[in-house]
Amino acid sequence: MSYSWQIGTSKQLCWLLSVMYFLSLIASVINVLSLIIKIIFGIFILLHAWKTLNNLIKESWQLDFDDENGWQILETSTTKSIQILPSTVISKRFVFLHFQIENKTFYRLIFKDALLPNINDYRQLIVTLKTYQ
Numbered sequence: 081m082s083y084s085w086q087i088g089t090s091k092q093l094c095w096l097l098s099v100m101y102f103l104s105l106i107a108s109v110i111n112v113l114s115l116i117i118k119i120i121f122g123i124f125i126l127l128h129a130w131k132t133l134n135n136l137i138k139e140s141w142q143l144d145f146d147d148e149n150g151w152q153i154l155e156t157s158t159t160k161s162i163q164i165l166p167s168t169v170i171s172k173r174f175v176f177l178h179f180q181i182e183n184k185t186f187y188r189l190i191f192k193d194a195l196l197p198n199i200n201d202y203r204q205l206i207v208t209l210k211t212y213q
Contacts, residue, residue: 081146082145082146083146085143085204085205086140086195088139088194089136089137090190090192090193091193094137097129097132098129101128101129105122108121108125142154143190151163151164153179164179165179170210174189174190174192175189175190190205
């Protein structure tokens with residue numbers, strides 16, 4: 081058995097982050113600090129939002145599983161074998177993927193709408209994670 085999932089940008093995650101940045105901007109404006117500090121906080125929040133959302137839009141990677149090689153992640157033309165850790169969280173809307181590469185742990189958040197080209201592959205991803213974790 082061999083499975084492959086192409087993971088791109090999640091519109092739900094972009095929307096959630098945009099709301100959080102907007103709320104942070106409002107909080108920086110209505111606090112009791114001086115005007116110059118409010119402006120500095122506002123600029124910092126806007127720059128951070130721009131950088132984060134820009135990087136998120138460019139994000140694309142691939143998660144593979146087959147019986148021979150196990151789990152693999154493909155980023156920027158580099159394939160690495162990974163071990164899915166039991167602390168991975170699986171829900172109806174997202175997977176909080178916790179994995180290990182060469183004794184270093186990493187996290188990835190996979191929203192249901194981030195699977196390309198078909199979000200129906202999300203169910204297949206969940207079943208494969210539960211079966212071969």
